[in-house]
Amino acid sequence: MANSPTALNKRGNKVKLDGHTFDSQKEATFYEKFVKNCGFPYEVHPRFILNEKHELPGANISSIAYSPDFLIKDHKGNWLHVIDIKNSFGAYGIDQSNKLRFRLFAMKFNHPVEAVVIRANDFKVITQGVTKPLNEKNPFITRNFNYHWRQATNY
Numbered sequence: 001m002a003n004s005p006t007a008l009n010k011r012g013n014k015v016k017l018d019g020h021t022f023d024s025q026k027e028a029t030f031y032e033k034f035v036k037n038c039g040f041p042y043e044v045h046p047r048f049i050l051n052e053k054h055e056l057p058g059a060n061i062s063s064i065a066y067s068p069d070f071l072i073k074d075h076k077g078n079w080l081h082v083i084d085i086k087n088s089f090g091a092y093g094i095d096q097s098n099k100l101r102f103r104l105f106a107m108k109f110n111h112p113v114e115a116v117v118i119r120a121n122d123f124k125v126i127t128q129g130v131t132k133p134l135n136e137k138n139p140f141i142t143r144n145f146n147y148h149w150r151q152a153t154n155y
Helices: 025-035 096-109
Strands: 015-017 020-022 042-044 048-051 054-056 059-061 064-066 070-073 079-085 114-118 123-127 140-142
Touching (some): 015 025, 020 025, 025 070, 025 079, 025 114, 048 096, 064 096, 079 096
Parallel strands (some): 079 114
Antiparallel strands (some): 015 020, 042 070, 048 064, 054 059, 070 079, 114 123
8 A cells, every 4th residue: 555645646656756646647746856956955744733633522623734845945954945846837736725835834934835837947936815916817837946936936
């Protein structure tokens, strides 16, 4: 059952590479092309608690956790990018539960999640849950992490 799909990964098998286990081939490809040799410290699937477990009389409400695909840091340990790989920026790629989790993350940790769609030689980025001009609808396109997340808020 080691390769069985998870609830969040119903359409694919896990991919193991360099001691990391990725939820999809797209994540593994993004890691190989853009993260592995990016020159910045990074984490793969760090886990964050967005809301602690809550006790009710005779029952519990479980905690809410979120694990972005990648956390890219600067050399002082400050967060540069919190990245979640998606198939698209539409409702199929980013559903309402994703949007809610991204907003909860941004509110708790004061850093937005960047949804990323990988392409052959670059990747498109949008910053989720951040206010933006209504008439600017183009994702930010880049090949590296030398940008600020605010550049990806115009989608």
